[in-house]
Amino acid sequence: MDCVPQGIRAVPDRALLSVRDLSISVSAPHGERLIVDRVSFDVGAERVALVGESGSGKSLTARALMGLLRRPLKVSAGRLEFEGVDLRALTPARWAAMRGSSMALILQDPRHALNPVLRVGRQMDEVLRIHQKLSAAERRDRTEEMMLAVGLAEPARTARAFPHELSGGLGQRVMLAMMLVNGPRLLIADEPTSSLDESLRDQVLELMVSLVEHRRMGLLLISHDLQQVARYCERVLVMYRGRLVDVRRTQDLAGAEHPYTRILWSCRPGGRTYGTELPVLVRDADERLDMAP
Amino acid sequence: MNRPRRPFTSADLCLGTAVLGVALFAALMAPWLAPFDPIAQDIGQRLSPPTLTHLLGTDGLGRDILSRLIYGTRPTLALVALVMVLSVPIGLTVGIVAGYCGGRIERLLMGVTDVVMAFPTLVLALAFVGVMGPGLINSAFALALTGWPAYARLARTETLQMRRSDYLAAAEMHGIVGPRLLWGHVLPACVPSMQIRLALDLAAIILAAAGLSFLGLGMGPPTPEWGAMIADGSKVIFDQWWVAASPGAAILLLSVAFNLIADGLRAAGDPSRA
């Protein structure tokens, strides 16, 4: 199936991140297996969502953008640029300099994504120590400032806590603070709210969006929840089985032509769909997408 | 529980099983394989280095070392088998009963298991054999005494897992209860982890048994036990080092074989760790 996005392709005026033909493969005992197949997109100072079901390759793509994939996974791309810098040619030292200062990544569950045996404040201090030459007092001030900015009312007390002592919402804010304190240009958020309660999800997302807006950053939000991202993002990239099958502005989602996007969009439990049969995707072995009657 | 099982693709497993097979073969066919009688003395030939007649030399009493080595597989494997027969059933029973009954019985049984698990195997075996007298049965008993807790632990884990699953409930609904349920359904589930544990234990037991016979607590002369042969060799180690070298190498080989079998079984059950 040809997966080059057709139709409206909303390209930002100035791309922060530029990706062409990104492919990820894994060396298996019986040859190489392609997991992500020639994905191409751009992200500017805007909010873009990368949506797909589990197994679509979206998380792997996110990590590939940060250069975090290792053997046996292999990444290749026709173009992979961030602010003009060719990411494919970076040495480990230069990668380390970029991560956490120009590009930021937050993960799904703060209880697992934060180091369990270090206090939270120390982990925040670390990211400042790695990238900036500041005195201890200055680092403390910056940390406190950032923690207030993400809505943590008692920065000093929270800083003394261990990750497992913080609730999901607090932990997520801490992770956000930690990754934004150095002022990156791009934030990649890999399912940041999937392990939170429903009630908290909107809060955290709104926080993220406001921070990103305020700092004129780009946001790449990875999610499996199309409805959620539609509320907060301007563009949507839809992935299915390792391929980018649709690129659409959020306002155009309702009128999507691609069958997979339509299925995702219409699978919303709500007043109108109540009592009706859930449309089901018929998936063939050769990956053709048909709609069930 | 759906792990692919391809036991003989592992080189470890093949090698280990091959060596074990050779040892078993030697034990069974000893009278036909050994060139000499293992207890026949030939003082005129004592302490001679490896020659074409005596491929591994002779010991202090002129006995052919190669023949003693071959016959030595018998007491070793017999002891190993005996310990296995004693410790595994006891351990599995304790573990399964504990896991199945739960409550106070489980706590009591597991308490005992934990306590015995913390005991030093070799030292207690030494004390036991030292006090009760040497011999095959005593040695096996001594080693089995501290060997069963590991099996109890893993049997209990498996039993608990099965209890939580619907598998047992379904069997019970079919009217299969009590002993038949335990032996017919729970026991087979314990087998995979038990195999690995057993292989590892047997490797250690060979060493412990050798230690016992080295200290003179084995079956006594003239039985050709490998540990005792090393002890004989230790008296002449500085001049006739080969007397002690070959029995030790035999112990090493057999122990390595069991360790390889354990590694191979582990890898076969968990392909990601191969």
Added chain:
Amino acid sequence: MRARYGRRVLRRVAGAAATLALTIAALLVVTFALSSLSPIDPAIRLVGDHASAASYQQARRDLGLDRPWPVQFARYVSQVLRGNLGTSSSTGQPVRDDLAKVFPATLELATLAMLISAAVGLAFGLLGAWRPGGLTDGVIRILSLAGNSIPIFWLGLLALYLFYAHLHWTGGPGRLDDAFEYTIDRSTGLVLIDTWRSGVPGAFVNAITHLILPVLVLAANAIGNIARLTRAALLNESAREYVILARAKGAGEARVLFAHILPNASGAAVTVLALSYARLLEGAVLTETVFAWPGLGRYLTTALFAADVPAILGGTLVIGVCFVVLNRCADLLARAVDPRIL
């Protein structure tokens, strides 16, 4: 939050102490049972073979052998707690005194071996985790296999033959050459300290030449396992999410390993070390016999040859208690290091 933390630690320690006490009690039961089951009759040993029936009965009553089992056990326990482990039938001395004399030698041997195997084993484990699948992995595999399969007394014998008798690189059996054996004042019982303080020229070096072989043989046994388990713990941790986030923060590999992975793996590493120490103690029993090292192990084996029941059981008890304490410490230490488990 502080008070709750403190209380939890206290409860944890109390629980561990109780388990330890229970295990030692069980050990006492075993040694008591063995002493009762021993075919050697202590009453006959006291009065001799040709005593009259009356004096034999009297001896039995004196030793409390006519009382029921629980009473005998209680008597045994109270004696042990008071430090009375009986009298050795071969040396005629109180077992406790004999043990006090031999204990430092084993302590020195086991501790030195532990330090070496910990240093080398941890280094190999780190190396193996740094570059998985490389040459180090193969080395670790072989070391571990060898360490688990070689009979330690055999290794000691061959090492003694090769390095002492053949190459003359090291000292022979025993802790010191005969020349120094009687000129050193044995105040601490630890030969390195004693020779250093004695000021006798050449004594310290001589002690080292005698120590080096048994220590290395013991260490060789433990290095493989320490390396393998350390590597496994480190690799286990490096697959976790926080490691990915640490790299995403811009941490270099060294920082990731030492500031993130290592602290999380230290619980497992410490457990391995404590358990290895316990195993070293057992290994020392056989190694000391080969090297004529006058420690706990040789005391035990000599007692075994002489069928000296009180000495056998006294020695077993001491080694057993050390072993059990180390095992329980391993449990406790693993939990202490991890703030999640409390």
